[in-house]
């Protein structure tokens with residue numbers, strides 16, 4: 401058994417070898433700029449981008465023209481929130497989001513508040529879920545956007561996006577969802593869920609880093625955005641700059657693989673997580689944070705009794721896991737997600753996120769359980 405085992409798939413995942421293989425030719429022989437219309441080098445690049453767009457559209461159940469390639473979920477989130485605010489501010493300046501969103505959403509909302517936006521941060525219950533009645537009552541004539549995540553990156557908890565979309569549309573507002581954790585792991589279909597703006601990132605589902613997309617609904621309703629980056633007018637004028645063809649090819653391939661293998665993989669990962677959680681809860685009094693059933697298959701957020709996450713992390717250097725999000729572990733603050741769910745600071749500090757994915761094995765789970773229990777038993 402190798403000493404280092406990776407349990408931080410929610411922070412990032414290794415690229416699938418098939419993804420990397422698909423990308424390779426687009427660095428060298430097939431290096432053309434897809435905007436070059438006068439020669440075959442450009443046409444080859446454009447064809448590759450077209451294929452990737454089709455692969456992604458197929459997975460999301462949307463039209464190819466509704467996808468904007470970006471550098472990742474953070475950029476997609478910025479484009480969606482700021483782009484909507486720029487266009488719709490004359491209609492109203494109210495945005496609704498939740499307290500448990502990713503920093504990319506919360507940080508962008510803070511920036512918009514500086515520009516005159518009024519932002520409501522909805523609370524969540526102990527399970528990590530928002531209250532739909534409270535959402536209903538929070539929407540007013542000034543509400544231009546409701547931004548609620550598909551799946552939480554610390555707990556895996558899934559918001560009821562379909563019900564949210566209905567409520568938001570009844571009031572003629574726009575529904576945006578950060579689906580960076582959900583895409584590629586569980587079915588995310590914009591036709592079924594009626595999400596109007598959806599953000600995703602390739603490296604969360606075994607694609608390359610620095611490649612993401614924003615889905616923008618074209619009809620019922622047609623969502624308008626102001627670009628953040630101006631220039632050559634690529635991506636429907638919403639994201640200028642020469643397209644990162646190898647990364648886009650990798651993103652498309654990652655989507656194709658994820659869609660084809662999703663049902664088998666989510667079942668396998670979910671069984672592995674069950675094995676991990678059973679072993680730890682039975683043998684060391686560990687409790688689960690967040691809804692047990694309404695969550696992604698690969699994330700487990702566990703509340704330990706004997707020690708803090710920081711202690712576990714430092715005493716088990718061979719196990720790669722985190723106390724919360726990668727962004728929060730840099731700041732050392734207790735998780736804003738767990739405190740919003742009602743955990744006190746002490747409980748939040750004793751919570752650990754383990755996230756599993758495509759290359760996690762049963763042997764790795766058993767080895768991790770062995771090491772964690774050995775440490776736990778020393779404390780008892």
Ligand SMILES: *Cc1c(COP(=O)(O)O)cnc(C)c1O
Nearest residue numbers: 472473474502504553580581601
């Ligand atoms: C990872 C993540 C992001 C940011 O994605 P980047 O690719 O780092 O820009 C945003 N939201 C959620 C829920 C995430 O998990």
